[in-house]
Amino acid sequence: MKMKTFLFYDIETSGLNPAFDQVLTFACIRTDTALNEISRELIIVRLRADIVPSPGAFLTHRLSPQILETGISEYQAALKIHAILNTPDTISMGYNSLGFDDEFLRFLFYRNLLDPYAHQFASGCCRMDMLPVTLIYYLYCRQALSWPVLADGKTTMKLEYLTRENGFQISGRAHEAMSDVEAVVCLAKAFSRYDDIWEYVLGFFDKQKDLDRMARLGTSKIASEYGMDIALMVSVSFGSDCGYLAPVLCIGESTPYKNQKLWVRLDKEDLFDRIDDERGIYDFITLRKKPGDQFLILPALDRFWGKMPDRTKAVCHQNLKIICEDSLSKFSKAVAFHRDFKYPRVPDIDPDADLYQGGFFSYQDRKEIAAFHKAGIEKKYQVSTTLQSKRVRTLAQRVLVRNFNEKLKRVPEFLSHLRGITGMQPGIPVKGYKDDTKLTCDSALTLLEEIAQGMDRLDSDQKDLVGWLKTYIRKQQVSLSC
Numbered sequence: 001m002k003m004k005t006f007l008f009y010d011i012e013t014s015g016l017n018p019a020f021d022q023v024l025t026f027a028c029i030r031t032d033t034a035l036n037e038i039s040r041e042l043i044i045v046r047l048r049a050d051i052v053p054s055p056g057a058f059l060t061h062r063l064s065p066q067i068l069e070t071g072i073s074e075y076q077a078a079l080k081i082h083a084i085l086n087t088p089d090t091i092s093m094g095y096n097s098l099g100f101d102d103e104f105l106r107f108l109f110y111r112n113l114l115d116p117y118a119h120q121f122a123s124g125c126c127r128m129d130m131l132p133v134t135l136i137y138y139l140y141c142r143q144a145l146s147w148p149v150l151a152d153g154k155t156t157m158k159l160e161y162l163t164r165e166n167g168f169q170i171s172g173r174a175h176e177a178m179s180d181v182e183a184v185v186c187l188a189k190a191f192s193r194y195d196d197i198w199e200y201v202l203g204f205f206d207k208q209k210d211l212d213r214m215a216r217l218g219t220s221k222i223a224s225e226y227g228m229d230i231a232l233m234v235s236v237s238f239g240s241d242c243g244y245l246a247p248v249l250c251i252g253e254s255t256p257y258k259n260q261k262l263w264v265r266l267d268k269e270d271l272f273d274r275i276d277d278e279r280g281i282y283d284f285i286t287l288r289k290k291p292g293d294q295f296l297i298l299p300a301l302d303r304f305w306g307k308m309p310d311r312t313k314a315v316c317h318q319n320l321k322i323i324c325e326d327s328l329s330k331f332s333k334a335v336a337f338h339r340d341f342k343y344p345r346v347p348d349i350d351p352d353a354d355l356y357q358g359g360f361f362s363y364q365d366r367k368e369i370a371a372f373h374k375a376g377i378e379k380k381y382q383v384s385t386t387l388q389s390k391r392v393r394t395l396a397q398r399v400l401v402r403n404f405n406e407k408l409k410r411v412p413e414f415l416s417h418l419r420g421i422t423g424m425q426p427g428i429p430v431k432g433y434k435d436d437t438k439l440t441c442d443s444a445l446t447l448l449e450e451i452a453q454g455m456d457r458l459d460s461d462q463k464d465l466v467g468w469l470k471t472y473i474r475k476q477q478v479s480l481s482c
Contacts, residue, residue: 011027045073126206228250247313
């Protein structure tokens with residue numbers, strides 16, 4: 001029987017948009033389940049010509065043009081990373097990986113015509129995230145680490161502060177992909193010393209165990225008292241002021257999106273102020289959770305419930321009382337609205353961003369995609385012209401333009417894409433799945449002008465990067481406009 005392995009990984013990117021920005025470095029360390037290192041790898045990816053680099057991202061990770069020029073093409077990198085994550089019985093994890101890195105990888109795989117989801121479930125593979133695990137230890141096993149506190153007295157869960165506070169041995173600086181991976185391995189080793197808790201948190205990312213735990217929520221005292229599925233949710237998005245912990249009520253499952261449970265926060269005093277039945281406004285905080293994701297659900301047992309401030313508990317009980325006395329059925333109507341809610345379709349969505357709206361590749365798509373991957377470089381363009389799906393054909397031809405120096409005139413659709421990011425077509429933006437837009441050269445140059453106003457706050461390496469970014473983006477604007 002093949003043994004499970006952990007794959008700790010981290011990425012650095014050209015910006016924050018998973019559909020339009022690019023993975024630039026991928027670092028990973030594979031260990032056995034006892035956290036003994038088996039192997040490690042660092043993949044550097046060349047910056048694509050159609051990627052406008054985000055100044056904020058580059059000033060954070062400090063990847064220089066000299067480093068990026070040593071990289072491989074995005075297509076080569078996608079194939080390698082996909083194979084690494086899909087090694088049978090791999091449990092892949094990072095720090096906030098389910099909130100950031102994993103979505104970047106899904107879009108990387110999708111636009112390079114690889115299965116975006118296989119590493120989540122196929123061949124014994126699954127995912128974890130060490131950020132919410134860290135929150136559990138902070139709340140219920142504080143002796144596991146020394147916890148950093150900022151100048152304002154608030155705790156922080158940023159990896160670089162945890163690394164410094166606990167003296168983790170890393171090979172480089174923070175925000176270097178391999179250094180961050182080494183820090184996450186150190187975290188896991190610190191946590192795994194507490195065997196019972198470590199085994200418990202692993203269960204949060206096992207879909208069936210997570211479902212089984214949520215099915216038993218009604219056994220707690222407060223859930224039995226109100227006859228509802230009341231629980232505690234742990235998430236870094238709640239912030240340190242509430243200790244990253246909030247009481248929540250399950251209001252059922254989404255109708256259009258399967259395997260997605262809906263939860264309402266009960267710690268908000270104005271919970272019902274944003275419900276206007278006459279105008280059809282049902283705007284309370286609804287959290288969408290899939291089994292095994294980064295929102296961790298705990299039963300409302302005394303040992304967990306006791307971590308909340310008394311004021312939070314009082315607000316929670318008051319909201320539950322209002323729900324029980326909902327004589328006008330305002331809350332019930334709000335619940336029905338959220339259960340039936342469906343994200344509006346984005347018209348003219350760019351093919352790079354059409355992962356969710358376009359849905360899964362069909363059986364026929366997958367057959368044609370396999371033929372495209374199998375073809376040699378000299379035959380890939382010919383194969384791409386025979387693909388029946390417009391979406392698959394467009395993505396295939398973009399792979400060729402971006403990675404194999406195909407002449408742009410052979411792919412006229414891509415010319416429109418380029419004009420959208422250079423600013424030649426300001427009224428025709430490159431649209432994403434959130435109805436957002438791809439960063440343009442003009443917007444990036446404006447950001448650089450704003451950064452230039454505070455150059456005295458930057459170190460010499462960052463100043464050099466600002467100069468390179470200005471030159472690079474101006475040249476990019478000219479070259480892509482030709």
